[in-house]
Amino acid sequence: MTDFAKTRQMFDIPPGVIYLNGNSLGPMPKAAPNAINSFLMDEWRTELVRGWNTKNWFMQSNTLGDRLGRLIGAPAGSTVVGDTLSIRVFQAVAAALALAPDRRVILSDSGNFPTDLYMVEGLMGLRDVGYELRTPAPEDVLDHITEEVATVMVTEVDYRSGRKHDMQAIIKKAHSVGATVVWDLAHSIGAIPVDMYGTNADFAVGCTYKFLNSGPGGPAFIYVAPRLIDQVAPVLSGWFAHEAPFAFDLNFRPMPGKIDRMRIGTPSIAAFSLLGAALDIWDGVDMLDLRARSIELSEALISGVEAKCPGLTLASPRDPEQRGSHVAFKFEHGYACMQALIAQGVIGDFRAPNIMRFGITPLFTSLEDITQAVDILANILTEKTWQNPEFQSKALVT
Ligand SMILES: *Cc1c(COP(=O)(O)O)cnc(C)c1O
Numbered sequence: 001m002t003d004f005a006k007t008r009q010m011f012d013i014p015p016g017v018i019y020l021n022g023n024s025l026g027p028m029p030k031a032a033p034n035a036i037n038s039f040l041m042d043e044w045r046t047e048l049v050r051g052w053n054t055k056n057w058f059m060q061s062n063t064l065g066d067r068l069g070r071l072i073g074a075p076a077g078s079t080v081v082g083d084t085l086s087i088r089v090f091q092a093v094a095a096a097l098a099l100a101p102d103r104r105v106i107l108s109d110s111g112n113f114p115t116d117l118y119m120v121e122g123l124m125g126l127r128d129v130g131y132e133l134r135t136p137a138p139e140d141v142l143d144h145i146t147e148e149v150a151t152v153m154v155t156e157v158d159y160r161s162g163r164k165h166d167m168q169a170i171i172k173k174a175h176s177v178g179a180t181v182v183w184d185l186a187h188s189i190g191a192i193p194v195d196m197y198g199t200n201a202d203f204a205v206g207c208t209y210k211f212l213n214s215g216p217g218g219p220a221f222i223y224v225a226p227r228l229i230d231q232v233a234p235v236l237s238g239w240f241a242h243e244a245p246f247a248f249d250l251n252f253r254p255m256p257g258k259i260d261r262m263r264i265g266t267p268s269i270a271a272f273s274l275l276g277a278a279l280d281i282w283d284g285v286d287m288l289d290l291r292a293r294s295i296e297l298s299e300a301l302i303s304g305v306e307a308k309c310p311g312l313t314l315a316s317p318r319d320p321e322q323r324g325s326h327v328a329f330k331f332e333h334g335y336a337c338m339q340a341l342i343a344q345g346v347i348g349d350f351r352a353p354n355i356m357r358f359g360i361t362p363l364f365t366s367l368e369d370i371t372q373a374v375d376i377l378a379n380i381l382t383e384k385t386w387q388n389p390e391f392q393s394k395a396l397v398t
Helices: 004-009 032-054 057-072 087-099 115-127 167-176 269-282 287-308 334-343 367-383
Strands: 078-079 106-108 132-134 149-155 180-184 202-208 221-223 326-330 350-353 356-359
Touching: 032 057, 032 269, 032 326, 057 078, 057 221, 087 115, 087 180, 087 202, 115 132, 115 149, 115 180, 149 167, 167 180, 287 326, 287 356, 287 367, 334 350, 334 356, 334 367
Parallel strands: 106 132, 106 149, 149 180, 180 202
Antiparallel strands: 078 221, 202 221, 326 356, 350 356
């Protein structure tokens, strides 16, 4: 059994804070300051440029990719980290399109995170061959997978509602019509069990600063099925993807047969040091234990809010099997109410137009945190604290 009392001790959460936003930005691991400091003092300062070899900086995209791959059922050698999720979406969709050169339809859904759709729009603009991005309602995706579709690009867990797609069903249907699937696992990795290998997934991308706790701007990742890697065009053909980067050839030759061809350019090694410290915590975590605990905490939040917080209605699927690891409620005064909650130390977030979101993160959240958060929320509603003028004006980031 995973020891969640122990993992909780591995985070440095400010006193008085109940942090229910680890789905947006994970909290700082206690090991993070030492990790970054030792990178600075024992690696950059002392090794200088030698660190690329002596500290293995050059291969950290791969070694960290392998460590993180364990959490999504990805075999060693199929995942690399670096760059941002938006860039990885572009890269994965471009690679998927190149595998189906005669097809023009990219299928996503209207619940997808906007940057994923924006990146595809930008990609379509580069090649004037009549690409079309279709965004049916999430529940209709399966029916829209036809032989016109080159690739399906969906986020497994909806960033607002927490609704979860049926990964196995979508992959099976896509493969049956000769299409591939690009999964965005931003709200899946570290949140729910994922099995890239077992579901025969093609591509996946995601970030590490949410449930994995690597810090703001932590590196993204990309997974490519080993069976596809030799056919996959890197598209963003940077020198870190070259077969022989230090031959400095004038022409690009992608690294044959290896995920290295999805690397791009010099990654942030400082950010890698923080990701390494964050992944240490995951070493003792069993994803099935985490899932069971996440459901227990989510159910406690939902039943508490429904019993004590009139005016809020559940915006997430009621069936826990249909949800990821956050819970959303609709409330007309959701923004002001969330500001009032944050002022009392309960940190969640708000998504337009009226969604209050609460991340459920068993590594550092206890049942007692949930009960306390519900009581504070109930009090804000009874006292109408949210009406206070200071809670009305919207900040740059909600
Ligand atoms: C968080 C999130 C992003 C963010 O992309 P960045 O490039 O890291 O800013 C993209 N897509 C989804 C589905 C997300 O949840």
